[in-house]
Amino acid sequence: MINPAKIEEIAKQISSNMPQGVKNLADTFEVKTKQAIQNKLAEMDFVSREEFDVQSQVLIRTREKLTDLEAKVALLEQQLANKDDA
Secondary structure, rough: OOOOHHHHHHHHHHHHHOHHHHHHHHHHHHHHHHHHHHHHHOOOOOOOHHHHHHHHHHHHHHHHHHHHHHHHHHHHHHHHHHHOOO
16 A cells, blocks of 8 residues: 555655746646636535535424424314214
8 A cells, every 4th residue: 555645755855846937837727726616616506514404404394394284184184074974
């Protein structure tokens, strides 16, 4: 198995031996790439994890209430049917 620390050491050696112009170009490329990705993600209108979790909890509570209401309606329908039979 390759040692991750050794890979990191090799990467640092390569980086330290690069000409300054190449380092600047790489830094600029990284910044521009991050900006482009952030802009595209913002355009996609994703929700945050926190907002997703909140809405999931709201949905769970709504389902529980619906189940309770369905049971109550069924009971009322049964009571009405029993009154009609009597």
